[in-house]
Amino acid sequence: MDMILLRLLSPAKYVLPIFLFLASCAGTPEKLQAKPESGNTEETKPTLVGRVSSIPADRKFILIQAYGNWKIPTGAILATLGPNGRAANLRVTGEKLGQFAAADIQSGNLEVGDGVYTTITRPASDPSQDTEAPPEEL
Numbered sequence: 001m002d003m004i005l006l007r008l009l010s011p012a013k014y015v016l017p018i019f020l021f022l023a024s025c026a027g028t029p030e031k032l033q034a035k036p037e038s039g040n041t042e043e044t045k046p047t048l049v050g051r052v053s054s055i056p057a058d059r060k061f062i063l064i065q066a067y068g069n070w071k072i073p074t075g076a077i078l079a080t081l082g083p084n085g086r087a088a089n090l091r092v093t094g095e096k097l098g099q100f101a102a103a104d105i106q107s108g109n110l111e112v113g114d115g116v117y118t119t120i121t122r123p124a125s126d127p128s129q130d131t132e133a134p135p136e137e138l
Contacts, residue, residue, distance in 0.1 A: 044119045044121055045119070046079065046117035046118065046119055047117060047118055047119070047120075048067065048115055048116070048117055049064075049066060049067060049068075049070075049072060049078070049116055049117065049118050050064040050065050050066040050067050050070075050101070050115075050116040051064070051065050051067075051113060051114065051115055051116060052064060052065075052080060052110055052111065052112050052113060052114045052116060053065040053100060053112065054112060055110070055111070055112060059105060060104065060105060061093065061102055061103060061104045061105060062090065062102070062103055062105060062110065063100050063101070063102055064078075064090075064100065064101045064102070064103055064116050065099055065100055066096075066099050066100070066101055070096055070099070070101050072092050072101070072118055072120065073092065073120075074092055074093065074094030075091060075092060075094075076091070076092045076118065076120060077089060077090070077091055077092075077106070078090040078091075078092060078103060078116050078117065078118050079116075079117050079118075080108070080110045080114040080115060080116050080117070081114060081115050081117060082109075082110060082111055082113070082114035082115070086108075086109050086110065086111065086114065087108050087109070087110075088105060088106075088107060088108030088109055088110040088114075089105075089106040089107045089108055090103035090104065090105060090106060090116070091103060091104045091106050103116075
C-alpha cells in the first residue's frame with residue numbers, strides 16, 4: 001500500500017516547485033496597478049475655443065468664429081457639440097482672417113451655432129516668449 005501511495009505522489013515532487021515559483025512571481029495588487037507615465041495626472045478636458053459661424057452649401061468646410069486669440073495649430077482635430085447630442089470632427093486648415101478660422105469637416109453633423117472644442121493643452125505663457133509684436137501707436 002505504501003508503494004502505491006509513493007508512486008502516486010512522485011509526480012508531485014516535480015510539479016510542486018513549479019507552482020511555488022509561479023506563485024512567487026505574482027505581484028501584489030499595488031504593483032499591478034497602472035501608474036501614470038508623466039507627473040501630470042489631470043485629465044485633458046475639452047476647452048471651448050469658438051462656435052460654428054457658417055457652413056457653405058457644399059458642406060466640406062466651415063468657418064469658426066474664435067473666442068479669443070486663435071492659437072490652434074494647422075492639422076489639429078477639433079470637435080463640435082450641438083443640441084440633442086449632435087457632434088462632428090473637424091481638421092483645422094490653417095486659414096484664418098481676423099476672428100474667423102477655417103476647418104474641414106471630417107465626420108458627423110453640425111449646424112451654425114454649435115460649440116467648437118479642443119483638447120490641446122498649452123503650457124502657461126511666459127510674457128518674455130510672446131511672438132506677437134505689440135500694437136503700434138498712431
